[in-house]
Amino acid sequence: MHKLTEIIKYSYNLNLLYVEDNDEVRNSTMIILREFFKNITVAENGQEGYERFTEQKFDLIMTDINMPKLGGLEMISKIRETDNEVLILVLSAYNEPNYFMESIKLGVEGYLLKPINMEQFLVVLNKVIQKVQLKEKSRTYMSLLGQYQEVTDNSLIVSKTDPTGKITYVNDEFCKISEFSKEELIGSNHNIIRDPENPKEFYEEMWESLKGKKQIWKGTIRNKSKSGKSYYVQATIKAILDADGNIVEYIALRSDITDIMNQQKQLEDLIDFSIKPILALIEIVDYNNLSKFYGHKEISHIETVFANTLLQSVPNKKLFDTVYTLSHGRFAFAKDANNQDIDEIIDNVKKALHNVNSSSFEIDGKVFDISIRVSLSYGDDILENCTYGLQKIKKGHSDFFIANGLAQIEKKQAQSNLNTLEMVHTAIKDSKIISYFQPIVDNKTKEIVKYESLVRLITPTNKILTPYFFLDVAKKGRFYSQITQIVFNNSFDALSKTTKDISINLSALDIEKENVSNMIFDLLEKHKKDASRIVFELLEDENVKDMNVVKNFISRAKKYGVRIAIDDFGVGYSNFVRLLDYQPDILKIDASLIKDILTNDYSLSIVKTIITFAKSQNIEVVGEFVENEEIYLLLKELGVDYSQGYFFGKPEPL
Structure with missing residues (x-):
């Protein structure tokens, strides 16, 4: 959702509580708010705002900070004692870091400066709307969950097995289609209904997905009933995991498609x-x-x-x-x-x-x-x-x-992907996956202080390819983990070739992979003496399954002296909670903000806000995409600590 008409269409039905003590500011802001909200309740101080909150339900609260009787932050604190779900925006004339940090701790959705910048307001309001929609869906799903469970057990063929494949539960539909009784099935292996004509490779692939990758498996299975009659089911099978990721049982849902x-x-x-x-x-x-x-x-x-x-x-x-x-x-x-x-x-x-x-x-x-x-x-x-x-x-x-002709086109694309995978395989085999290093300079001295490690592939014709040409396809095959391992080995080996720091890109989703995490800590242990010169550049990712795994990884890595950077920062800059989760040492401002900073006041405003916050927390700031001297001089003037871009150097072998 990004178009103005789409935002207004949804926001117009939201109930807004607007708390502001200044008459002039309140009246001018209401002119804007009435364009977006139909139902607006106004309070003139924090105490009145809290009373309105206790009297009716609101989807969104927008509040000033400094007000008589009860300040905005105090009001938010009282609201949070009984409601952690209501969405709150802080609208203030103060750009003080202490207000900023206190707002983060109270779980607000955004911090807007007066007077309202319309572009920034639309970005934050869009995120608020998305959260409201997610909450509505969540309530609907929870309401339907009980009904789904009843429908599932009465309409689908259901079974559960322990980790060894022994059947522990079947429903009546399972007994009906298989012609076995529950007494015959419970405790037996699932092979009891297997059709012997199914190829061995079929089951190997299924178990690799379920047991090896711990992924949901979906497909069509041909089984045999007690009387020897074949029947077909469309099956969805999932491994159920405990808190440590160990498989405790498997559950399978099937529908008869004979x-x-x-x-x-x-x-x-x-x-x-x-x-x-x-x-x-x-x-x-x-x-x-x-x-x-x-x-x-x-x-x-x-x-x-x-x-x-x-x-x-x-x-x-x-x-x-x-x-x-x-x-x-x-x-x-x-x-x-x-x-x-x-x-x-x-x-x-x-x-x-x-x-x-x-x-x-x-x-x-x-x-x-x-x-x-x-x-x-x-x-x-x-x-x-x-x-x-x-x-x-x-x-x-x-x-x-x-x-x-579409199948032919898809086959050509599939063949192209296969060719790319073969190219990657050959490059791995011939040690042609290499690392280039781009310098990062100190803005005060213009001296190189660190390098970012970037993967490259050398083709058989000695052409150097960036990740754009092979990495996405590699992720679909089995070579991605090998590439990751090579990049990390190259990056750690570079410690012996320079006295500068080495930055390595790392996805939060990769951290969740146990084999990747183990490989990284093996390298840190091996290079313990120089580990303090390593920087992990983490990408912000909304799809992280378990933030505790990421936080534990960061905590463990920091014990080796590793520093943590958040890469591409600024795109999701209002996601305050992620800053608290990662506790970064460095923020790398997103290139999309830096490249427009000379011509776009909105980009400049965001960059200034990031720098103000970072300085208040003793976090270093790096500007990416520094392509010319004008950008460099502006970043230096704003207080950005480091610059990275073609103005100082392209990625090259170290």
Whole structure:
């Protein structure tokens, strides 16, 4: 959410408590606030603000600091005694570090200076809106959770096993489809229902995901019942972990797709035996949300009725005599278009799409508004084309796509990725993953005081590639961890080649990987004498699963004398809590702020705020993207300690 109209559309329904004692400031600020909020309650001091807070519910509180009777920070403190959830913004004319830090400790969402800077206000308000939306979703999810559990146990096939694979729980649906009793299943190995025709590699891949990577596994499994009859299930299996990350059990949820598998086979046979096949692959939009509200039997019934609705929505009833019901809310029209007008078929599919998306249908007295998207292809590779076409539609804004040739394009991209992975593999094998080092200079002396370690790849033709050309693809394969290890080895080896400090980029998500963390501390122990010259540049990441793991890593690393920097700081500068979590020694101001600092007053204001805060906490500041002398001189004047950029040096071998 970033457009002004979108922000106003949502903020207008929020209840705002505005606390300000100055009449002139209050009146001028209200002119702005009325553009964003419909419901505004005004208080003229902290005591009155607290009383209004106790009388009604507010989504957001905006308050001044210095006020009679009860100051803004004191009011916030009293509110926090009973409510840690309400969102609070501080709006003050004071840019004092002590107010800034006290606001952080009280858990405010942002600190705005008077008079309101509209760009800064929109950024902070956008973050507030996102948090309100998350809280609303959380309440909804908690309300539905109990219902989901009931629906799951009554509609899906459920089992649990211990870490050795012994069955510890099955529900009635499991017994029904497998034909085994609970007494026969409990204590037995899951092999009791395994179909022997499944390849060994299938299970090796499954267990590598579950046990090795501790990831959720999803897929289709063919099993055998007690009587020897094969049946198909769509399964989702997850390893349940304790607080230390150890597997305590596995839980599996399955839905019976035996009948669906038969329809899939029928569709594939029609395509294989057609002279000129044409396929329209249809998918229900937000099918996953629909399936959460209804059990397996209800969904099956809905899909049966909806399949008939699809068939009836085609204007020319003679074109298709059946609709194929596939898995996960997918359906298909298919036929041999030999000697038929392709354009007429496409036109009828488009009209069917319009008919469905512009109307509702009823099942057992319940009205459903279901939207669909359609990917169509004719000629060769039509099933693959349509599958890729649906993926392309999801990324765009259309609901119809002709996907001819798309599979070939995707295969070329896949081949390109394979070539990149092969290039990475060759580079690792031939020791062609290297490190370049970019100097960081002291702004007072212009002397190099440290280097940032940056990964590079040397191709067989001796071309030097930056991470842009290979790192994202490497993350999809098994080489990323090897690259990380090489970069760290190169960086620590550099300690013996210079007396300067070495900065190394490190993702908070990498820290959560046990093998990466262990490797880093092995290197710190090996280079203990020079470890104090190491700086870890941490990227701020909202997707950290366990902040305690990161905080423990930082605490342990600092015992070796390692210093911690927050890289790209300024983009999420209002995320005050992360500063308290990381306790950084250094802030590296984001390049997007530095490159515009000469022409953008908003960037300059943010940089000044960061510097003021950093100085008050004895945190060093580095400016990135210093491309010319003008930027350097301004940063020096503002009090930035160090500069990094092409004005002082490009990344090179040390």
